[in-house]
Amino acid sequence: MIKVSDQAKAKAIQLMTEDGFNPAEDYIRVGVKSGGCSGLEYVLGFDNQKTDTDQIFEDNDVKIIVEKKSILYLAGTILEYSGGLNGKGFVFNNPNASRTCGCGESFSL
Numbered sequence: 001m002i003k004v005s006d007q008a009k010a011k012a013i014q015l016m017t018e019d020g021f022n023p024a025e026d027y028i029r030v031g032v033k034s035g036g037c038s039g040l041e042y043v044l045g046f047d048n049q050k051t052d053t054d055q056i057f058e059d060n061d062v063k064i065i066v067e068k069k070s071i072l073y074l075a076g077t078i079l080e081y082s083g084g085l086n087g088k089g090f091v092f093n094n095p096n097a098s099r100t101c102g103c104g105e106s107f108s109l
Contacts, residue, residue, distance in 0.1 A: 002030060002074055004060040008081040008090060012062060021046045027056070027065035032073040040073065042092050072096075 004012070013023045027050070031043040047065060050056065055071060057064045066074060078093040 001055075001057040001071070001076075002059065002064050002066070003078040004028075004062045004064070005078060005080045006060065007083070008079045009060045009062050011081040011083070011090070016046050019046055021048060023062070025063075027063045028079075029065050030074060030077075030079070031067050031070040044079075044090055 012028055016023045016026060016028075026046060026048040029043070029045045029047040032040050033043055034040060050065060051067075053068050054065050055068055057066065064079075073096060074092075074094065076095045080091045080093055082088050082091050
C-alpha cells in the first residue's frame with residue numbers, strides 16, 4: 001500500500017522518539033484532506049490510537065495507519081525523506097497524482 005524508504009524510516013524513528021512515541025508500537029498516520037493549491041493535500045503525523053475507520057500497513061519495519069477514505073488516493077505511494085540545505089523533509093511520491101504543486105504538499109488526481 002504505502003512504502004517507506006530507508007531515509008524516511010530513519011527520520012520517522014528519530015522524530016517519533018523525540019515526540020515521546022514508541023516506533024515499535026506506534027504509527028505514522030498518513031492521510032489526504034481537501035486543500036492546498038492543487039485541491040488535495042497530504043497529512044502526516046504520529047499516533048498511538050487506531051479507530052474503526054483506520055487500516056494498518058507495515059513496510060520497512062514502520063507501522064502506517066491510514067483512514068479508509070484516504071486509501072484510494074495513496075495506493076502505491078512511497079514515503080521518502082529529503083534532508084540537507086535544499087531538502088523538503090518528508091516527500092510523498094504518489095503515482096496516482098496527475099498534478100502536484102511546486103512545494104509537493106498538495107496534488108490532484
